[in-house]
Amino acid sequence: MTSQNQFADALFELRSLSKALDDISSNPYHERINRQGSLEELFDAILAFDYAANSKELRDTGDERVHALLNEVREVSKSIYPFFVTKICPESSRQAQEWQTAARREPSATYAFQDNGSTEISLLDATLDGSTLIVKRLWSYVSNFDGTWTNLKVGLGPKQVEDLKTKFAELGAIRSAFR
Known part of the structure; x- marks a missing residue:
């Protein structure tokens, strides 16, 4: 299906x-x-x-x-x-540190990451620019029901990029069918 x-x-x-x-x-x-x-x-x-x-x-x-x-x-x-929200996990401790550094520059992303370094993002409010993920809305474990609006940019590895491209393609198919 x-x-x-x-x-x-x-x-x-x-x-x-x-x-x-x-x-x-x-x-x-x-x-x-x-x-x-x-x-x-x-x-x-x-x-x-x-x-x-x-x-x-x-x-x-x-x-x-x-x-x-x-x-x-x-x-x-x-x-x-x-269909709308996905969890991304860092591939390495270095990437986790880079994400934490990016979050410190964006006050609305203070609680973006769980203890294991993962974060949940809204696919509707995120884009890929090469290997950079630009997140406008994310979910955190200290959040309200509709997510937190932010302007977070984090670097991704090749596998993460491919996984997100697949998710974005599935969302695009749903968007086309929804119209």
């Missing part, structure tokens, strides 16, 4: 869940998930819906049907993240 089909199936399931939830208890996420905007707007809506699905905002009810639907929303959202 192609990534476009997997994404389409997961999105259909998430939209069905948002409809079922809206039928029980009106919420703003149903409209946001179903609005035909950009892929970036859709992902932001998915992030907000997932966050709300685990918060008092939607869970503050005694209705077990709502809780069951919200648990399913969380699971489906997790299956959608890999």
